[in-house]
Amino acid sequence: MKVIADREKCDGYGACMGASPEMFDMDDDDLVVLLDAEPAESKRAEVTRAVRVCPKSALSIEG
């Protein structure tokens, strides 16, 4: 599973960090950064929630 973050779309809402604080953070520009771009399969539900909760649809999962 690969997580993709589109920083052009990101508006720094931080909803992903709420859903999955170990996987997502914000950098100094307050845009999303991935702490783990290829999370373990066991994290799929949590990451899916973070992807869905993004108000800007800036996140996606491949594989």
Place this chain on the structure above:
Amino acid sequence: MATSATIEVPKFECPEFYARPLDDIRQAFAQLRRADPVYWYEPGGFWVLLSHADQRFVGTHPEIFSSRYGTTISDAYDVARVVDQMPTWAQEQLRAPGLSPVEARGMIARAKTSGGIPDLINFTSMDPPEHSDVRRILTKALSQRVIRGLDEKISQLVEDSLEGLESGSVCEIVDEVTKGIPARLMAHVVGVPEGDSDRFIGWAEAMQKASVATPTTDPTEVARVSAALEEMNVYIEELVGARQAEPGDDTLSKILQTEYRGDPLSGTMALMYALDIIGGGTDTSTHLLSSIILALASHPDQFELLRERPELAQNAVDETLRMYPIVWSVARTALEDVELGGKTIKKHDFIVLMFASGNQDEAIWTDPETFDITRTFDSGHQAFGWGIHTCPGANLVRLEGRVFIEKLLARFPKGWKIVGEPEPLTSAFINGTTAMTVRFR
């Protein structure tokens, strides 16, 4: 399929409807959601969207569903019936000839969320691209990093507020505990002494009341609310002035030092941010903390489970948010004709998103009426809204809720009981409790 003629349709615009037992309200929403989820509510002249999916659709399309022409159910009242309750400058504009119904609704919403300040347009009433630029400043001020830094402060505030309560204590929890914590936290966020926080409580309540002006509001109450708002504005103006002259470490100072589209923040925008932090973070958070107390007292099996598995505390907060709404609904206006659930919503129609119903939608939730702290929230609940207007303080209040649960559990491992019936807030916008007596075991 039952037709809506055979079921009881909620009186959506009436505050009294929402003072009924929560189970009755959930039941009424569920019946209508199953029968007619995109419902034209003739008495109020607006649509009510009851399904989770339709609410999500509206949330993800701000280019179709605007926030400029009203954002709450009470913005739909007839202008003539509520105009007297508006600030004087808004009354003049509302009485001007040639104002279309949709413009009037927008003006009412703007006036109600202005804190009484004439040229203040709250970002809740904005659409992109303006909204995105205004909102980003607040998001940055409430980013996860900032919130993590508040963890210790929240722990201390919660512990202080529970000080003196012990096994056998009986107390009115709203006044004695749940009002103080968010108010003191907001005082910390705007960098004023905790002693000033009690004033935030009254002001936040006044803002909440002003935002739901109803035709039946007592004129003396209207006068009281507007006097409180005036007092608040004087305070906030001084506060903003002081933070601009001498910035501190607080979140408000950081906001005031940011730029908006390359220029320093205007005075009015600075006021707006201060107003939204105090108004948005105080009253609503109090209702969540009270609901946590109520939810865990009402579901002893879930309380036991939480004691065995304290790592479920955050989940318990989200389940409380799902089951005990803070905001019943928000509203938008269609900017074009749009098809939804086989019906045509016309340009300029007003659309109420009944979050309290989306959070019970059986298409999303298994056993929606069961309070279950092990529930997963893969689809996300609607308690904070969805899309670009989602609550900017959501992660902060979720943390506040989690710490509150952890401290309560540590102090009262045998739980607590509600004595008598909680006093409901009578509002068509906010759900909450104005008084609730608790006996700690």
